[in-house]
Every structure is written in structure tokens, then in C-alpha cells.
Amino acid sequence: MKDQWKWGTDNDYWVRTCAWSAPGCHPVGCGLKLHVVDNKLVNVDGDEEHPVTNGRLCVRCLTLPEYLNHPQRITTPLKRAGERGENKWEPITWDDALDLIAEKAREIQGKYGMDSIVVIQGTGRQAALYAPPLAFGVFRTSTTLMGISGYSCYGPRCAVAEFVFGTGYPELDFASYFPDSYDHPGYEVPKYIISWGKMPLTSNGDGFFGHSLIDLMKRGSKIITIDPRITWLGAHADTAIRLRPGTDAALALAFLNVIIDEDLYDHDFVDKWCYGFDQFAERCREYPPSRAAEICEIPEHLIYRVARQFATNKPSSLMWGLTFDQTTTGGQASHAALAMLAICGYVDVPGGVTVGQPSTFLGKWRVDTRSNLAPGQFENRLGAKNFPAADRSQWVCNPDITLECLETDEPIKLRMAVLQSTNIISPTNNVQPQRWYAGLKKMEFTVCRDLFLTPTAVALADVFLPVATFPELDGVVLPHYGRNPFFVAAINKAIDNPGVRSDIEFCIQLGKRLNPDAWDYKDAVDFFDRQLHASYDFGFDELRHMGVYQGEYTYKKYEKGLSRGDGKPGFNTPSGRIELYSLLYPMWGEDPLPYYHEPYYSKYSHPELAEEYPLILTTGGRKYTSFHSEHRMIASLREIDPWAKVTIHPADAEKYGIQNGDWVTIENWLGKCQMKAWVSEVIKEGVVHCEHGWWYPEQEGAEPNLFGVWKSNVNLLLPHFCVNPLGFGSIYKEMMCKIYKAQGLDG
């Protein structure tokens, strides 16, 4: 990349930057060139020099000018003027807002204890990195979480990777560590890539640049998708397996059954680097393809074919998606999917999966912020004692227990909430949004940080603080939040907007008021400069000039003593090997081997409900035009996706008298919502897929409408606390429902 990151005149210039929220997205770090005239963003273009994205941009970055300059965007702190929910506000200065928050925090924590403040974060945005330090380092509360049942976004997969592999996140090797990309000497294009319960093209999950899959397809990779739906990728796949939602663990165990039974696995790797193979093989024998075919409702021959293709074409790889976090035995499916990679010898090899180093840039600082807590505070955070596996692997409070705490005031009455980039009452990450709404209504004081007045802000906030977009901030982007960082890249401020603050600026400025010893940073640049110097031989200004810094990647670290803290060969697990048989799980009351059981709610586990609610409800498929609950006010994007959409198979549509484009009510015993029908063969018969994240910024914002947040709110239909002994698992992908024709959005 060029050394130059800014060019032009004082009033008309371009800035090179790498994208990471706001607006929300995963830390992918796509390369952009921002055109600024008179301190206003007028255009964007892709940065062709970026080593991964090469100029490519999705519509969310391409509509940045519309987003930044949107008339509904809030760019000054607001204080509630009327009652909560009236959507009446008065502007206040940043100093007054921060003083007010500090005063309230001191008062409430002085009376009720440090943990009476809860910090709740959203997903994807920079809050994912900086919300825990905000809680621990600024408010010195241990009560912090993302409000998602079963921690079921990314955290459980990371936990299983930590328990089974002893590594960071295993990601498809797409040559992203190398400046010369796919041409890097020694890199190999995967022969087969299984995309499982994931939509990489639209989701760009956790930092994987989705369309890298197209690069690999052009270079010969064949795709296998496993999903109840045919996605675009599935339609272009070598094989697309449309399984019954929630049965992934059974399918994974059947693949392993074939691979082991037909002796297709990598004996050398298994002998040297895997633990518990014999017991593991015994378990897999319980899942012959005939059994899995019946459970998953798929053709049996596909199981044989995919297992053979995957095991005998070296290297192949596997991408495991959100489904693994959001199903009842998704954690077991994760264990089994990782075992597929392991016994075929695809771990930490070219064209298999890369695995992150145990500790990375910013990781130590984030852990160190816990030292601001009093002794015992972190260890006793909500739910830590109930789920020791989650306690060990997640930094946060148990989300299901926190919801119940909000309702019952046990074991602690929470008094103040800080909502960091979370629109928690919209159907985003949380289930039971009306219960979170009621629980958070009880707060004495609530701060909401976002870019627009969301339904959550209107319903709950006393103070609203505007968050900076990434063209308005200096920062860094780290793919996989540091758990498999292909690079570290600079986010360069292009626009000076004194009305907004980035997450780290908010931490520093509020930190100076509440806990100054931990926040002696002058500003964001000073913070990142010092953090970078602690890990690398360069600082923030050098990173600006480099644009993207790609370190070196060493394959087969387990052979070289680079995967464990003690420098010995092997993996960072209790046995020192990949644990096909987990030595940790029995400590936590979990089976040491993967298994399948029925979803919490299915026609087999609850036959008494199946007559009334015969359809399987699955949620959360991704679109190009939005990130969770964001972007609904961006006219160019709403033009493409105007309404919430439910996908229904033609046979089901006929059965229930529904035509393509009809409004439909989706309902079960917990709640109902309305969406527009897309009648298509892409969905497995008997399954309906509902989009998430919908609210309607064009509608009345005040209570009770709250921008129509309850109308297409599919999370009203989802129960909480459907977790396994580790505290993980949930039902976002596998609930029960019925459908019928509606008159419109209002039912």
C-alpha cells in the first residue's frame, strides 16, 4: 500500500481508511477512500491497494454519505425532556452529559454498590471491544454483558475452540495473512469448503471477508453448504444439504462415522496430536448415516458423499456459523465440526483453517482492566458460579440470569443501565425483548449510546450520547477481535465532528471523571499509539502510513512449540492435544464427547405442541442491506429491502392460503409478528425463515408505537434459557410456530 493516507487540499481531500463501525459491521477492515469537501463526506470509493478487499465494497459502505449526513442522525448529546417514551429531548453539552453520568454513577454506586450499574453492549460494533473495559475500567462494575440468550453469538464457538483446540478462532485459510494473498508461496487453495449454518457472503462474520469465497471458487474450490435454505452460495455449490434446523450435531457425527469407518482420516495427525480417539470413534459409531438421515430429514447418500469429498481431498476446510451457537446441541456440533477438521489433518495447515495465537494486541489491556474491580467482584459477577465453563471462557455476566435479575431484583437490584450500541428491544440479539424492555424500564437512570434515536433509546434512555461513525474517528480494526487477527489496520479520522465520540474516547473522557488512574490517555491517538508500541515496533502514526499491517503467519505451530504458553509442542489444552474427548467437560457436568439430542422445541420433543404449531421457525439470515437492526432509515437500502420478509415453501404457502407478497402473521404461544411472504422453494418444506432486526424509523417514535418495534419482532416468539450444562445453546434457529394470512403490518 502507498505510504500516503491523506491527499488533496485543506477543504477538498481524500482519506484512506479501513472500515469498522459505526455503522455496524464486523471488524473486517475493508479498505476505503473517503472524499471530504468542507468537512463533509461527499463520496466513497474502494481502496484497490487493500490486500484483502482490493477495492471491493458492499452497499453499507457505499451509502456512508447518506448515513453520515442523514437528517435523523443525532450529533449532540440529548437529555430527556418529557417522560420516558415521549421522545422529547433537549440538547446538552458533552461536558454536562459526562458530568451528569459521573454524578449519577457515584450516587447510585455509593448507595447500592458498584455492581448495581449494568453495561449492555450490542454486537459487531466497536462496543464489542470496548464495552467490557468501560464496565471494568470506568464504572468498576462487573455487571456487563451482551443481552443474548446462551451467550449465543461467537462466544460459544470461541469457547469450544479454546476447550477442544486450545486456540483462538479457527478460520478458513483465505491467505489473508499474506501481502501476496493467494499467490503466497506455500499457500494452497482448499479443494472443498463446507459453509455450515453460515452466510459468509452477506455476514462477513467476525472479520472474514465473505467474497473471498468467490475468489476461492474462481481458483477451483468447490462449495458444500449445510443450511435449511438454499442461499445464493448453496445454488452455486457442489452439494447443498438442506437439513432440519437444529440437527447439525447429528449430521456432523455421521460425517465422522463415515470418515472413521472408511478409514479416511489422517492417522499420523491423530496419533501425534489428538486425544481420546478411541472413545470418540466409539461415540461416532452411534451415528450411522442412516440414523442421521432420518434425524436431519436428508438423503442418506449425501452424507457419504460429503464425508468422502471432505476427507479425501487435501486440503479442505470448513466454516462454522452462528447456527452452532444458536441451536440446542450447537456446542456439540461445534465440537464435532472441529473434530472433522482435526482428524482429517486440516488444522493450522495451508488451505485448512488458521488458528489465532493465544494472546494478541489489545487482549492484555482488556484483561488488565479487570484489575480495577475489587477482589472477588469479577468472580462473583452474575451467573459466574452457575456456569463455570462460561465463567472461564466469557468475560461477561450470564445473559439469561441477568434478564431474570432485572425482573426479580435477585441477587442484586440493578439501578442504572449503560446501553452501548445495543438496540436491545428490537429483534436483534436478545430473545424475549418485551421482558428486557420491562426490566430496563425499572432503572433509575439509563444512558444510551447510538447514532439514531432507536426504539430502545426512546423507550429507555434518560441521556442519549451520539456515537462517532468510523470516518469520524481514529482507531484500529482487528479481525476476529484479536482471536485470529489476519492484520491490524488503521481507521483514520476524515471528518471532525465535535458532537460525537468514539467508544474509546467515551471511555477516556468518562474514565477521567470516575477512575482517572486507569485513564491517563490524552486522546484516542495517544491510547492506540501506546497500545501498539506495547505489541509492535511501531505506533499509530506509522500504522496510518502502512494502512494495513500483516504480521507473519506460521503454519503447524503445534509442531514448533508456538501454540502453548510453555513453549512445548502440542496444543494449549489439559492433555496438550486436540481433545476429541474433552478432559474439561466432565468437570462442568457435560458429556466429554459430542452428542445430538432433539431441539428444546420440536415435533419430537414437544409432540403436544406440534399440531397447533406445525412449522419450524428459524431466524437471523443475513442481508447485504443491513447490519442487524441498523440501516432501516437509509432510503437507498430500504429501496432494495423495504419490509421484513418471511420465507415460506410453496407447499406450505398453498396449505395456509398464502401468496407471494402477502402479509403473514407468524405466531406461537409466546408471541406473534407480521412479515411479508417470500414464497420460494429455497426453504425446506415445513420450515419458515424470519428476518431479524426490523423496526420502522419512518413511523411514530413515541410510545406505544416506538417506531413499530413490536410489529415485525420475531424475537417475541423465542424463549430464553434453553441452554446446555455449559450455559451455551439457544433456539434462535429452531423454534415452533404457525402462520396465517394477515391484513398488513399491524396484523
Add this chain to the structure above:
Amino acid sequence: MTKPALLINYEYCTGCHSCEIACRNEHGIGLGKWGIKMLEVPPFQIDEEHWNWDNAPILTSLCDMCADRIAAGGDAACAHVCLAQCIEYGDFLELARKASEMTGKVYVISNQ
């Protein structure tokens, strides 16, 4: 040069709409109008194992083949950002020759 054109390797067009928005940005085109517009053949099943799902960008009268960008040594706005890198700007006949040697779904398109 015979005339400027785009080669669309629509085997790989994933339907991301980036070409549409990049074109609007470049040419100041408002809502409800397009310089390039992606058309979709909705997905349908061919047989037990095979599916068809095509997206095909088409040029309107508002496309000027990015004359200014090309003159400045750049490439077409749509091709530049295309997530699947399935749009290539060039000379119609040269692109047609190239397309004739490619396998899969491909077309060359111009509005000039």
C-alpha cells in the same frame, strides 16, 4: 477501440447491489433511477441436486461508461467495487473474444 463495454461474468454475480450504489454515487443519480441495475432470475430447482439463481446487471441510459474515470486512468465505478469481481471494463470486441474463451455464464454489454 470499437466501443466501451462491460464483460459480466454472471456465473459469480452474488446479487450484492454494490454496482448500483457505486454508479449512483459516481453520477449523482437519485432514488428510483439507475445507471446500472441488477436484474434477478429468482431461484428455482432444476432437479434433485441442481439449482438456478442468476443475477444480471444491465446498463441503462444513464450509464456513460464512466468516461471521466476511465479518462483519468481509473476503472468503471461498478467494476471497481464489485464484491464478486465479476465486472470488467474494456473494448467490446476484445471483451467478446475473452468471453468466448470463458466457460460458464457470461455476457458483454454496452449502451453506446
